Amino acid sequence: MKLIFHKTDLQNAIAIVSKAVPAKTTMPILECILLDASGDEIRLTANDMELAIETRVEGQILEQGKTAIDAKLFSEIIRKLPDSDVVIEERDEKVSILCEKANFHISGRRGDDFVGMPSIEKEQHICLSQFTLKETIRQTIFSIAASENNKLMTGELFEMEGNQLKVVSLDGHRISIRNVELKDSYDKKKVIVPGKTLMEISRILPGDNEKEVTIFFSRNHILFEFDQTLVLSRLIEGEYFKIDQMISSDYETKITVNKREFLDAIERSTLLIRESDKKPIILDIREGSMELTLNSMIGSMKEDVLIHKKGKDILIGFNPRFLIDALRVIDDEEIDIYMVNSKAPCFIRDQESRYIYLILPVNFNVTR
Amino acid sequence: MKLIFHKTDLQNAIAIVSKAVPAKTTMPILECILLDASGDEIRLTANDMELAIETRVEGQILEQGKTAIDAKLFSEIIRKLPDSDVVIEERDEKVSILCEKANFHISGRRGDDFVGMPSIEKEQHICLSQFTLKETIRQTIFSIAASENNKLMTGELFEMEGNQLKVVSLDGHRISIRNVELKDSYDKKKVIVPGKTLMEISRILPGDNEKEVTIFFSRNHILFEFDQTLVLSRLIEGEYFKIDQMISSDYETKITVNKREFLDAIERSTLLIRESDKKPIILDIREGSMELTLNSMIGSMKEDVLIHKKGKDILIGFNPRFLIDALRVIDDEEIDIYMVNSKAPCFIRDQESRYIYLILPVNFNVTR
Numbered sequence: 104m105k106l107i108f109h110k111t112d113l114q115n116a117i118a119i120v121s122k123a124v125p126a127k128t129t130m131p132i133l134e135c136i137l138l139d140a141s142g143d144e145i146r147l148t149a150n151d152m153e154l155a156i157e158t159r160v161e162g163q164i165l166e167q168g169k170t171a172i173d174a175k176l177f178s179e180i181i182r183k184l185p186d187s188d189v190v191i192e193e194r195d196e197k198v199s200i201l202c203e204k205a206n207f208h209i210s211g212r213r214g215d216d217f218v219g220m221p222s223i224e225k226e227q228h229i230c231l232s233q234f235t236l237k238e239t240i241r242q243t244i245f246s247i248a249a250s251e252n253n254k255l256m257t258g259e260l261f262e263m264e265g266n267q268l269k270v271v272s273l274d275g276h277r278i279s280i281r282n283v284e285l286k287d288s289y290d291k292k293k294v295i296v297p298g299k300t301l302m303e304i305s306r307i308l309p310g311d312n313e314k315e316v317t318i319f320f321s322r323n324h325i326l327f328e329f330d331q332t333l334v335l336s337r338l339i340e341g342e343y344f345k346i347d348q349m350i351s352s353d354y355e356t357k358i359t360v361n362k363r364e365f366l367d368a369i370e371r372s373t374l375l376i377r378e379s380d381k382k383p384i385i386l387d388i389r390e391g392s393m394e395l396t397l398n399s400m401i402g403s404m405k406e407d408v409l410i411h412k413k414g415k416d417i418l419i420g421f422n423p424r425f426l427i428d429a430l431r432v433i434d435d436e437e438i439d440i441y442m443v444n445s446k447a448p449c450f451i452r453d454q455e456s457r458y459i460y461l462i463l464p465v466n467f468n469v470t471r
Numbered sequence: 472m473k474l475i476f477h478k479t480d481l482q483n484a485i486a487i488v489s490k491a492v493p494a495k496t497t498m499p500i501l502e503c504i505l506l507d508a509s510g511d512e513i514r515l516t517a518n519d520m521e522l523a524i525e526t527r528v529e530g531q532i533l534e535q536g537k538t539a540i541d542a543k544l545f546s547e548i549i550r551k552l553p554d555s556d557v558v559i560e561e562r563d564e565k566v567s568i569l570c571e572k573a574n575f576h577i578s579g580r581r582g583d584d585f586v587g588m589p590s591i592e593k594e595q596h597i598c599l600s601q602f603t604l605k606e607t608i609r610q611t612i613f614s615i616a617a618s619e620n621n622k623l624m625t626g627e628l629f630e631m632e633g634n635q636l637k638v639v640s641l642d643g644h645r646i647s648i649r650n651v652e653l654k655d656s657y658d659k660k661k662v663i664v665p666g667k668t669l670m671e672i673s674r675i676l677p678g679d680n681e682k683e684v685t686i687f688f689s690r691n692h693i694l695f696e697f698d699q700t701l702v703l704s705r706l707i708e709g710e711y712f713k714i715d716q717m718i719s720s721d722y723e724t725k726i727t728v729n730k731r732e733f734l735d736a737i738e739r740s741t742l743l744i745r746e747s748d749k750k751p752i753i754l755d756i757r758e759g760s761m762e763l764t765l766n767s768m769i770g771s772m773k774e775d776v777l778i779h780k781k782g783k784d785i786l787i788g789f790n791p792r793f794l795i796d797a798l799r800v801i802d803d804e805e806i807d808i809y810m811v812n813s814k815a816p817c818f819i820r821d822q823e824s825r826y827i828y829l830i831l832p833v834n835f836n837v838t839r
Contacts, residue, residue: 204775367553401577402577
């Protein structure tokens, strides 16, 4: 095998596929990137057996072939080369990398030993802009569960119906919902996508508003196609939670508040919380103003925030972290929060239900 | 005590003195910053008993007093406040911090329990620009010894004579020397300054070329005075190494090389070295070109670098790290390297001896 690349093209392609190289594995071949020039295109592939990424890279094939190279070493060497043409040659699992006067010799592995990207039946698909997908992931990914105890909670629901895409994540304390309008209409479909896949996708998606991502679905897989790249992931099997019955539009209290002011005040209050210490922030909602209070071992904090209120006064406590996570991903300047009582979830949502963030309150002792 | 600050002034002052707050200590009072407004100025002080930093901060004294506040908490709270006036009030070791509508209550400690900055006899002094001091530290600090086995090696020699300041660090494998010309002439003086002090100084020095630092010396202390800040440190006791007898100007081979090209090639070679693996980089110096070679478990690397050579051909090996450290802090585009033989140190130095970097070579097996 003998190939010529421009350094930058190769470096970018390695950065993309590296996201599917497992940090730890008992199979050394998975720590490699497959460099495949056995056809008339050059493709780089990495595969951790849950997630596989393949990308096409510009380059010249002087001699066809394929080989697998340790991902970390390959990436570091290419990154440190001068900004010039890179010649990669493989003969008997010995790889040489030549760029200007720098010449590396490292060992490769047989390309045929590499477990490539499985091919899937593309049963259905949807299209949306890279920007929208990237944003939607960012706006929901924080409320998946970290622990594997309930596998369903480690993924996100993608539910298509007509020209609507609904993305949902939940962890038992809160639910995040984003409703996205698609350009075209599609058949009904519901899948659960692993959170890890979505995080890696959002890292490698350039996020261009002009460019599209096509998402294909098969029985067990989801495939993202954009630019020169394919990302294939297994789906999580099972029936997702029935969230519609958890969402209600009844309320006793509705407040409208400036998002920035509310978020800043909550963030300040968390300075008094050390890890493992679970102190609620208490909102005392009255006519025209909301008093935030947090008491901890370290000290206490109080702050008034201006609000518009409709309905009853209420005293309610939350895990400040959950409020912060939701507020950080809402772009609106003014937000509406709906509450029923101090035991029932609050809803942060806009008029058009483009977003709904449900957060359960916490108990607290009123000792003030 | 009751004081009013502008948030930014207070935040900057806290950032400066925080450098003297110990990361770990058995004396909780040392984790605090002293806020002293018992006179007609407001001063912040931190002291880890080796290093003490005091800075004056603009503010209004409504009521005199002093108190000590946990440095980490104080710093985090002030940083998160709105960009506005901050009122700090202390009564019976209870501290309240008020800014716009945010109101924190935390506990303080008695200001009198805080070990303030000791006063010293200012026996001698020198002046130089902040920029020069900051640069000189950066250009020498990397070759102090990390281990405390030899206390002298953990500091840097500051030697004044006439209008010359010589700064030296060494760790048994290499020596870094910078000679700085001062505007004025001073009496002879030699002190050993702890490396940690110099690192902290270089972090808080704005590094302005127009502004000066005055350095005072007493028997056991060094005091840096700049802007509104005083940094006081103990000196390391003892007689520093006689470095003059290690420096020679004889050579058998002299090469001139482009610093950037040489540095890039060495940095690339180190990609083949994993931690704990001690592989030398071998320089094969001939007429007009130098071939760099590195062989490791991972692979091998070769690269030619153009040079101008005077004197004999030579084959010599170095710890690549040591070459990298020295080359990174030299600003010259072209550098001269002087060698005697493959067992004797090489010298990287300029014509005027503004800098001298001595590096010992390492043994290697020629199996090529």
